[in-house]
Amino acid sequence: MISFSKDTCNDLIALYKTKKISLEGNILKVIKGGDSEFTKYIEEAKQRDNETRRKRLDITKQVQQQNKELIDSQAEREKLMTELQAALLESEKLRDAAVEDLETLQKRTQFELVGLIVKVALGIIGTVAFLTSILYFYVISKGLDAKIIESTWSNLFGILLTNSFSIIGTIMGVKYASGEKR
Amino acid sequence: MIDSILLVDDEDLFHLVFEDSCSLLDITLSLQSLTSSDEADRLFKKWFNEGPEEEKPECVFVDLNIIGSSFDGIELIRKINTEYGNGVVIGIISSSDDKQEIEKAKKVGAQFWIIKSDEIEPRLEAFRKDYEGFKNKTAAFKLYK
Numbered sequence: 127m128i129s130f131s132k133d134t135c136n137d138l139i140a141l142y143k144t145k146k147i148s149l150e151g152n153i154l155k156v157i158k159g160g161d162s163e164f165t166k167y168i169e170e171a172k173q174r175d176n177e178t179r180r181k182r183l184d185i186t187k188q189v190q191q192q193n194k195e196l197i198d199s200q201a202e203r204e205k206l207m208t209e210l211q212a213a214l215l216e217s218e219k220l221r222d223a224a225v226e227d228l229e230t231l232q233k234r235t236q237f238e239l240v241g242l243i244v245k246v247a248l249g250i251i252g253t254v255a256f257l258t259s260i261l262y263f264y265v266i267s268k269g270l271d272a273k274i275i276e277s278t279w280s281n282l283f284g285i286l287l288t289n290s291f292s293i294i295g296t297i298m299g300v301k302y303a304s305g306e307k308r
Numbered sequence: 309m310i311d312s313i314l315l316v317d318d319e320d321l322f323h324l325v326f327e328d329s330c331s332l333l334d335i336t337l338s339l340q341s342l343t344s345s346d347e348a349d350r351l352f353k354k355w356f357n358e359g360p361e362e363e364k365p366e367c368v369f370v371d372l373n374i375i376g377s378s379f380d381g382i383e384l385i386r387k388i389n390t391e392y393g394n395g396v397v398i399g400i401i402s403s404s405d406d407k408q409e410i411e412k413a414k415k416v417g418a419q420f421w422i423i424k425s426d427e428i429e430p431r432l433e434a435f436r437k438d439y440e441g442f443k444n445k446t447a448a449f450k451l452y453k
Contacts, residue, residue, distance in 0.1 A: 152337050155309075176332060183328040187426055190321050 129158040139167050150175040240300065244293050251286050258282050310439060312338040314365035316348045316384065317401070318375045322424070326369070326401075329429050335436050340365065345377040345384040356392040365396060367439070369422070372402035372409060382409065386416035397442045405453060414449050423453040 130138070142148045148171040149157070155172075159165035262279045265272045313336045315326055323341040330336050342348050348370075355364045368388065370381035379387075385398055399420035400413050410421055419442045422431050431452040441447025 152331065155334065155337060179328045179331050183325060183332070186321055186324045186328070190325065191426070193321070 127156055127158045129160065130164075132160070135160050135164040135167075139163060142167060142171070148174055150178065237300070240297070244297065247289070247293065251289060255282055255286055309334060310336040310367050310436075312336065312340070312365045312367070314348065314368045315339065315341045315401075316343075316345055316368070316374065316381065317341070317371040318343050318373075318377070319371075322371075325428060329432055333429060333432055333436060335432060336367075338365075343374075343376070345370070345374045345379055345381065348384055349379075349387060352388050352392040366443075367397040369399065369401040372400055372404050372413075382413050382416055382418070385413065385418050389417035397439070399442075405451075410451065419447070419449060421449075421451045423451075 138149065148167070150171065154168060154175060157168055159168050258275070258279050262272065262275050265275050313330065315323060317323065317326070320343065323343075327339055327341070330339055342351075348368075352364075355361065370384050372381045374381060374384075381400055381402070385400070388394065388396065388398060394417070397419055399418045399422065400410075401422045401424055402409075403424040405423050413421060420435060420438075422428075422435060425431075434452055438447055438450060
């Protein structure tokens with residue numbers, strides 16, 4: 127414990143009375159009280175110091191709490207951002223898959239159309255070839271003049287063979303090309 | 309009243325809370341606060357090798373996880389108790405109540421574990437009442453929560 131001289135005690139009391147400035151902190155806990163006036167001064171100074179500390183403690187706790195909430199909200203925001211990025215990535219994958227499906231669908235439609243055209247063309251050629259062949263055999267069996275129908279029949283089969291190979295070639299080419307892409 | 313306390317905690321705001329709480333509860337006259345276990349390690353090494361012994365604190369409060377330090381609070385307690393001559397009342401002050409960590413702290417010689425929260429004063433008050441037991445090494449390890 128420490129004690130002050132009478133003059134120092136009086137100066138401290140005067141300073142407190144005139145300017146409201148008093149000792150503060152742990153030093154107050156080691157000062158030995160003098161006369162009743164100085165003892166009262168020490169008690170008041172301790173009370174003021176405690177009030178200041180209590181206020182500061184409450185404010186510090188509030189700031190601590192706000193910091194904690196800020197850190198928590200930041201963590202929550204980062205979590206949301208991560209989820210959002212994952213969702214964005216997933217939606218991009220789905221979009222790519224949808225575009226791919228659409229392309230496949232378009233290709234299939236094109237193949238079906240080509241198939242239909244080939245079938246119709248082959249049907250027409252076949253029918254004409256069949257009818258011409260029947261007509262040709264009928265003319266031969268009846269012993270009629272078959273010169274015109276003969277050349278027509280041979281031309282027709284030439285065209286039929288040429289076109290058939292051309293169609294087969296086209297179909298094979300398209301199939302090969304689409305197979306490469308897949 | 310405890311003669312001198314050393315607080316090792318990386319959170320500056322907690323230094324203020326601890327200082328004001330100790331002052332309001334008349335726990336100590338002298339409080340030194342550090343933010344890293346490395347700094348505390350250096351000081352204890354110096355006090356152990358060169359002295360002066362009077363500068364050494366009477367009681368040490370160590371945070372469990374000290375960000376920015378080479379080792380945690382439990383390792384600091386182990387070092388103080390085994391490498392730097394012990395001789396202080398030492399324990400953990402942390403927001404964690406992990407049982408495994410508490411067991412580890414007990415094994416390295418921690419005498420108490422105070423859980424940090426908004427209401428730290430009642431725990432410090434209880435600690436103050438038990439302090440003589442810790443000082444005389446008669447009190448068993450205690451968890452304040």
